[in-house]
Amino acid sequence: IFGNPESPAVSALSSADYQKTLKMVGYKVTTCTGTDECARELKGKKFDVVLADAKDAQAAKEQTGSTVVAVLMKASKEEVKEAKNTYGQAFDASGGSLKLPSVINRAANQPTAGL
Secondary structure: OOOOOOHHHHHOOOOHHHHHHHHHOOOOOOOOOOOOHHHHHOOOOOOOEEEOOOOHHHHHHHHHOOOOEEEOOOOOOHHHHHHHHHHHHEEEEHHHHOOOOHHHHHHHHHOOOOO
């Protein structure tokens, strides 16, 4: 999980409900809260998918080279569509944690070329 902990989207992903859901389906969760910390966490590591606030998604993509899921909060359909067009996958965290694993699975299986 990449981004500012003050972000509503990152805050939702960091909640106990989301953490429990991610761990229950077998994901190992690493969280970083700023550019410098994320750079340290990412150095020399490979991540299949990075969840990032939509505002931080481009930076996450550039720093990790991983597939990024842009995470929004209370987003309009148009905002979600735009994020999907840009990153391949997007997730509105205001809808609860149960749909997130399927979004991550789709992101992990999508080709990264052109993103």
